[in-house]
Amino acid sequence: MSLINQRNLGLFSITESRNNDLGMGVLSDGTPYLTNRGLAKLCGVDPSVTLRLLQKWDDEKNRPRGKKILELLAAQGYGEQHLYIEANGIHGPFLAISDAVCMAMLEYYAFEAGQTNAEIAKTNFRILARSSFKLYVYEQCNYNPNQKIDDSWQMFHERLLLNDNIPINxxxxxxxxxxxxVNMIREGCKIDDTTIPDISVGQIWSRYWTQNSLDKTYGERFKFPHTYPDTFRQSSGGQYDAWVYPVDALGVFRRWLYEAYFMDKFPKYLNTKVTSGAIVAQDASRLIDALQKPSLTTSQPHNNTNED
Incomplete structure (x- = not known):
């Protein structure tokens, strides 16, 4: 199930570098990239050469040069229609070229093109082959792919410890x-003081509780202190009060959460987080899929007793 259209939202550059005069960076889904000028410099050719390959790929892939690059792409498991990703950067829209495309084109210009300055491409190919394109770009851009997850775990853990004293009933x-x-963090969603899903759930569930007069069936809810860690901006407001609900209503809440909130409201909430850059579209779609829990159906057991 894909409830979020990535093509409409697009990817964006979260870090950029021009070390060694190479335009490079990392997109919001963790993809390392080079700009066209960076790729051309790496391959030892004029930027107009690589730009034509990128923009005229439908025609170029049927010509001798394009056919060879297509073989090199296939060897890396690359099967996308285009050789670039349309992304947004600090200075506006640009074409980002991913690691598979960069390495395929670099290998072509190093060993197949027969150009006079092939040594430039050969040297760069050897440098990247010794480590990896991804690690090279991450290092040049000072990007730690685990940092977002590590920070999210820390902030979630701090908040959990501060609010572990809910009455047992x-x-x-x-x-x-x-x-x-936990699933949001695992799927790459940054959890911090701007992404607090329980606020969204709490507000909508509170309306549902009131509209359906659930207090008459399960008893009164009441406000209980909720504390934010010092790492949250909300901590400057002191202690907050949040509703807690009778435990007898827990089954109703869980059913509502999975059958109503996750099916209707949660995708809209995630869309706001995709737009803000807290999570990328494909991760949001995977998260929605992960939260679709099957329901258990029971039936009466068959009586196989032979009464003849």
Whole structure:
């Protein structure tokens, strides 16, 4: 199930570098890239040469040069229609060329093109082959792909420890969403003081509770102190009060959460996080899929007793 259209939202550069005069960076989904000028410099050719390959690929892939590059791309498992990713950068839209395309074109100009300055491409190919394109770009851009996840775990853990004293006969929205938040972090969503899913869930569930007069069936809810860690901006407002609900209503809440909120409201919430850059579109789609839990159906056992 893909509820979020990545093509409409697009990727963007989260870090850029021009070390060694190479335009490079990392996109919001972790993809390392070179700009066209960076790729051309790496291959030892004029930027107009690589730009034509990128923009006229439908024609170029049927010509001798393009056929060879196509073989090199296939060897790397690359099967995309285009050789570039349309992305947004600090200075506006640009064409980002991913590692597979860069390495295929670099290998072509190093060993297949027969150009007079092939040594430039050969030297760069050997440098990147000794480590990897991805690690090279990450290092040049001072990008740590695990940092976002590490920070998210730390902030979630701090908040969990501060709010672990809910009365045993009540439940809180934050603690009930712990498994959801863990899945969000695993799928690459940055959890910090700008991404607090329990606020969204709590507000909508509160309206549902009131509209359906659930207090008459399960008892009164009441406000209980909720504390944010010092790493959250919300901590400057002191202690907050959040609703806690009778534990007898927990089954109703869980059913509502998976059958109503996750099916309708959660994709809209994730879209706002994709737009803000907290999570990328394909990760959001995977997260939605991960939260679709199957329901258990039961039936009466068959009576196989032979009464003849």
């Amino acid at each position: 009540y439940f809180s929205i934050f603690k009930e969403l712990s498994a959801v938040i």
